[in-house]
Amino acid sequence: xxxxxxxxxxxxxxxxxxxxxxxxxxxxxxxxxxxxxxxxxxxxxxxxxxxxxxxxxxxxxxxxxxxxxxxxxxxxxxxxxxxxxxxxxxxxxxxxxxxxxxxxxxxxxxxxxxxxxxxxxxxxxxxxxxxxxxxxxxxxx
Numbered sequence: 001x002x003x004x005x006x007x008x009x010x011x012x013x014x015x016x017x018x019x020x021x022x023x024x025x026x027x028x029x030x031x032x033x034x035x036x037x038x039x040x041x042x043x044x045x046x047x048x049x050x051x052x053x054x055x056x057x058x059x060x061x062x063x064x065x066x067x068x069x070x071x072x073x074x075x076x077x078x079x080x081x082x083x084x085x086x087x088x089x090x091x092x093x094x095x096x097x098x099x100x101x102x103x104x105x106x107x108x109x110x111x112x113x114x115x116x117x118x119x120x121x122x123x124x125x126x127x128x129x130x131x132x133x134x135x136x137x138x139x140x141x
Contacts, residue, residue, distance in 0.1 A: 026044055
């Protein structure tokens, strides 16, 4: 399980250091794709296969299901960690998440999210957690 929050920078060539604690769980290769809320999602190869299987079970006849699958699959890339612990984030993915230089890598269970630092700060206010917690009770939490 991924957890924790790390501040890092993307260099001029689009490379990003993956924190050592995350690299231990991710292995040498893993998948990065567009995420929800304006960030990127990072999955281990095993978790990505499980996610792909779920996407493949969506009905082909549903326009929303096709669009949902396309969103995650079309831009997905297999990333490989170099000897310095970095990956190359493709320009298209950096643009999709508005990533420039300062980023946050956040472990959120089965995946890592990569956020632009300012967008992270805007989206990580938790003053409504009491209301959200009450709604989660209906989901079994």
